[in-house]
Structure formats: C-alpha cells, structure tokens
Amino acid sequence: MNPFSPSDSIRSWGGVLKAPHHVARPGWRSELSRLVLSGRQQGYRLLACGLRRSYGDSGLNPHEGLIDMTGLDRMITLDPATRRIRVEAGASFDAILQVIVRQGLFLPVTPGTRFVTVGGAIANDVHGKNHHRHGTIGRWVRRLGLLRSDGLELDLAPDDPSGLFQATIGGLGLTGVITWAEIELMPIASAMMDVENIPFGKLDEFFTLAADSEDAFDYTVSWIDCLSGGERLGRGIFTRGNHAGTGSILPDRGNTLLTMPVNLPGLAMNRYSISAFNALYVWNGRRKSGTARTGLHPFFYPLDSIGRWNRMYGRNGMYQYQSVVPAAVQKEATHDMLKAISASGQGSFLAVLKTFGDVASPGLLSFPAPGTTLALDFPNRGDVTLKLMGRLDAIVREAGGRLYPAKDGRMSAAMFQAGYPAWQEFAKYVDAGFSSHFWKRVSQI
Numbered sequence: 001m002n003p004f005s006p007s008d009s010i011r012s013w014g015g016v017l018k019a020p021h022h023v024a025r026p027g028w029r030s031e032l033s034r035l036v037l038s039g040r041q042q043g044y045r046l047l048a049c050g051l052r053r054s055y056g057d058s059g060l061n062p063h064e065g066l067i068d069m070t071g072l073d074r075m076i077t078l079d080p081a082t083r084r085i086r087v088e089a090g091a092s093f094d095a096i097l098q099v100i101v102r103q104g105l106f107l108p109v110t111p112g113t114r115f116v117t118v119g120g121a122i123a124n125d126v127h128g129k130n131h132h133r134h135g136t137i138g139r140w141v142r143r144l145g146l147l148r149s150d151g152l153e154l155d156l157a158p159d160d161p162s163g164l165f166q167a168t169i170g171g172l173g174l175t176g177v178i179t180w181a182e183i184e185l186m187p188i189a190s191a192m193m194d195v196e197n198i199p200f201g202k203l204d205e206f207f208t209l210a211a212d213s214e215d216a217f218d219y220t221v222s223w224i225d226c227l228s229g230g231e232r233l234g235r236g237i238f239t240r241g242n243h244a245g246t247g248s249i250l251p252d253r254g255n256t257l258l259t260m261p262v263n264l265p266g267l268a269m270n271r272y273s274i275s276a277f278n279a280l281y282v283w284n285g286r287r288k289s290g291t292a293r294t295g296l297h298p299f300f301y302p303l304d305s306i307g308r309w310n311r312m313y314g315r316n317g318m319y320q321y322q323s324v325v326p327a328a329v330q331k332e333a334t335h336d337m338l339k340a341i342s343a344s345g346q347g348s349f350l351a352v353l354k355t356f357g358d359v360a361s362p363g364l365l366s367f368p369a370p371g372t373t374l375a376l377d378f379p380n381r382g383d384v385t386l387k388l389m390g391r392l393d394a395i396v397r398e399a400g401g402r403l404y405p406a407k408d409g410r411m412s413a414a415m416f417q418a419g420y421p422a423w424q425e426f427a428k429y430v431d432a433g434f435s436s437h438f439w440k441r442v443s444q445i
C-alpha cells in the first residue's frame, strides 16, 4: 500500500500559502526507512513536518512528499539523575511538559507556543525568552537520530566530525528526517513563575530595561504598540521573570479557553481595531504593573489559550516578520523599523521585542545573533503589506541583520543569502532527496 496520499489543502500557519502535497503519517519509527524509500521511488522529494506552527513556507513542499511526524510522539527514556529525556521527534513540548514539570524539570528553551514538536523545534533551532541565558534549543540537544534519503539512520552528537549535526540544528528539515532526540532538561523548584511587568513610554526605555534586567532575570520579553508614533514610538510593556524558588510543583492546566471556529472576516483586523486593542493592552499593563506570581502557561504560552488564533486574520491570512539586527546598531535600526510601521498604519497587536544575548547558536543556519529581535504579524493586504515588508528588509539588510526562516514566506534569495553567509556551506549537507518551498526559493543564485 502506498503510504503517501494526496492532500489538496496543506496551509502554512500564517494562512497565506496553500498547496497540494503527498502526505504520509507514520505511526512507528520502524516504518520510516521503508516510507522514505517508497517516497523516493515514486519520485517525490521529501520533507518532514511537525505541528506546522511555522508561519510561511519552510514546512511546505508543494507537489512533493510530506512526512507528518506527529504520530511518532513516544517518550523513550527519562533519567532524572542526568536530566536527560529521549523522545521521538513528533513528541510535542506540551506532552513533554506534562511529564517533566512534576519531576522538577523544565525545557531549557521553549518558544512562545507549546504546540511544537521536538523535530520542528530542532529544525528551526528555536529560541525563547531566556535566549540571553540559554541560547537556542540546539545547545541542549545531546544526540539525535537522522534518517537520510538512502534509508540509513545516523546517530549524531554535538562532536560529530562530519558537520551533519551542526547542519541539522536549524537545518529546516533539509538534511533528513530527525527521528528522535535526546535533550538535557533544566531543574526547577516549583511550577510557578515570579514575574514583573513594567510599562515603558518609548523605545530608549526598552533598551535600558533590557540592559538592567539581563543579569538578574532568566526571562525577558516585551510587547510593544507598533502603531503609536512620535513621542510614544516604541511604547510597551516589559516583562521579566524567574522560576519561583517555592510553590507547587504541579503545573497549571493551561487549557485552551476559546477556539476560533472559523476564519474571521478580513475586515476584523484593521488599523482601528488593532489601535483599540493596543490602547487597551497598554492600559491593562499599567493597571497590572508590578510583581506577581503566575503559573507556567500564562507566562510562557499566553497565545495558546486561544485555539487556532491565526484564524483571526481571516481568509487572506497574515505574514509574520521577525528580524534580528546587530547590537551595535540595534537602537537606530529598531527605531527606523518602528517608524516605518507606524507611518504605514499597518501592524498587529502581536508585536514582540527582545534582546538576544551572545550565547553562540550551534546550527549553521541558526537565526539568533547578538542584538535585538522584533517580531510582528501583518494582516495580509496584498501589495501594501509586501511593500512595507520590503522597506523593513532594506533597514534590516543595511543594519547587517537577518530574518527568521520559521516565520518567513516571502524574503528574496538575496536577502536570505546576505543574512546567512554560511548558506553555501550548509547547502553541502542538504540531502538531495529532500526539498522545501522555502529552500527552492532562497537558494537560487
């Protein structure tokens, strides 16, 4: 029986891109090698995917083979003494947290949603609010299994002399299928967080708060109002926190409070609704400023409380834009980007600003670099949105920065290649039996 079946409607998380694929969903690791060979015999180039939380086309492989790894979600071993967990690559962070938190352990790095798989997180070398302390998830991967298109599975460790381990961390699924991984966890004393919210009135204050917070706080992040301009350009709310030293070790339940049943009409996301939301958020932030003790879920994953929140952007979907600019020019470049966004009247209520630290990322194509990262959603309004992102590209490129492939569905090959000078070195490790829409787009010379 052919393990691949046609699917017309694989959509990116941002909802802008949609394409037909041949999809296989294995249930056992022992099937994987035959499945890969079968896909290749049918002439497909392959790509693994996880929970498909990447916004653009890095997880899409139109008209080719897509291996949905979410059926391979078993926990293989957990050793509390060495704090190492070995799991199948389709295991979600959500499922892992349900097991490890009550054992006094936590993920050393987690993105802003727990609905990602281990394979997807490694392939994007994800970062979290503690980048200035822990760097990316790739720094905590102690071993992984990698299945190549010849059907052979390799067992790779960080000291792998072939360079394939470094290429696979942040390798966007192009070096093969990650079948399992072993990750070193971090100890926690409780499932509570001590958190402080500090409203700030303009961009300079953000940079002062970030510099003042990084020694004493493991986690820092800011929400910013990207529509306000003039004196209030870059106003927002700075959040910093640490795992609490006392309190219950039982995690809060982190339930989804509401699920968007359908796409909202595109008009729901307009300048006025977003401005109104931002004003409310600032007001609420001022009201709630100060310190508080919260559970893990509200601190790490506030967006997960709304299921399928991406449907709020309507049928046209949204683009996510995440850049990093080097520390030496971060103030000017971030100021210029916010000015361009505010002047355009486009922007979203999901705008996040954070400083990255100088902990080196292990992957050849890892996104984070020392400096400041800005992440925003733009409702897709066609040409005007693309033009605005083009203006932002020019600022990021001029600053010597780059964009995050996990969030991207449209950057030019020139923009990618300028931001990732190691891309040609990386290309040597790409398995010829694998491909993605993203890679075809950005690796053109």
Ligand SMILES: Cc1cc2nc3c(=O)[nH]c(=O)nc-3n(C[C@H](O)[C@H](O)[C@H](O)COP(=O)(O)OP(=O)(O)OC[C@H]3O[C@@H](n4cnc5c(N)ncnc54)[C@H](O)[C@@H]3O)c2cc1C
Pocket (backbone or CB within 6 Å): 013, 047, 048, 049, 050, 051, 052, 053, 054, 055, 058, 059, 069, 089, 090, 110, 111, 112, 113, 115, 116, 117, 118, 119, 120, 121, 122, 123, 124, 125, 126, 127, 128, 129, 172, 173, 174, 176, 177, 178, 179, 303, 406, 436
């Ligand atoms: C609300 C929200 C908040 C987010 N916050 C952050 C954040 O704070 N920091 C951050 O870094 N990212 C963040 N992201 C992005 C997200 O963490 C990444 O896109 C993550 O990689 C998604 O994991 P996934 O399982 O959905 O992978 P997918 O999106 O399905 O795939 C991602 C990539 O991994 C590859 N891949 C998947 N599984 C495998 C495998 N088994 N073997 C080889 N390759 C594989 C795919 O080919 C693709 O290239 C956020 C996303 C959302 C929706």
